[in-house]
Amino acid sequence: MENEHTVMTQAAPLTSAAAIASLAALAQESRLAVFRLLVQTGPQGMAATKIAEALAIAPSSLSFHLKELAHANLVTASKAGRSIIYAANYAGMNGLLAFLTENCCAGAPCCIGSLGEPTLPKENIG
Secondary structure, X not given: OHHHHHHHHOOOOOOHHHHHXXXXXXXXXXXXXXXXXXXHHOOOOEXXXXXXXXXXXXXXXXXXXXXXXXXXXXXXXXXXXXXXXXXXXXXXXXXXXXHHHOOHHHHOOOEEOOOOOEEOOHHHOO
């Protein structure tokens, strides 16, 4: 399982197919909740039993959702004793964000405003 963990956390440019798989995995309420919880938890991750308790998801359903998120390269799994610890794959998440924002603002330098809208630097306005 350690080799699987290593492969899943390596950053590589995302293909359209990989981006679609990631977005499809997140396009389900329970999986989105699991992913957001793991992002908030941080790199130490959380045992599947704790995730199930926190989100009131049946263990069998949670197992399916975690498998889908892992297949989409958004979570990693590592064994800790008898438990499996799941964590957000920040490299996968950042790869998806980079894919979505590639060539943002037609290549012009921009930043995200308080409402999440791209804003041009003041020197480019006028």
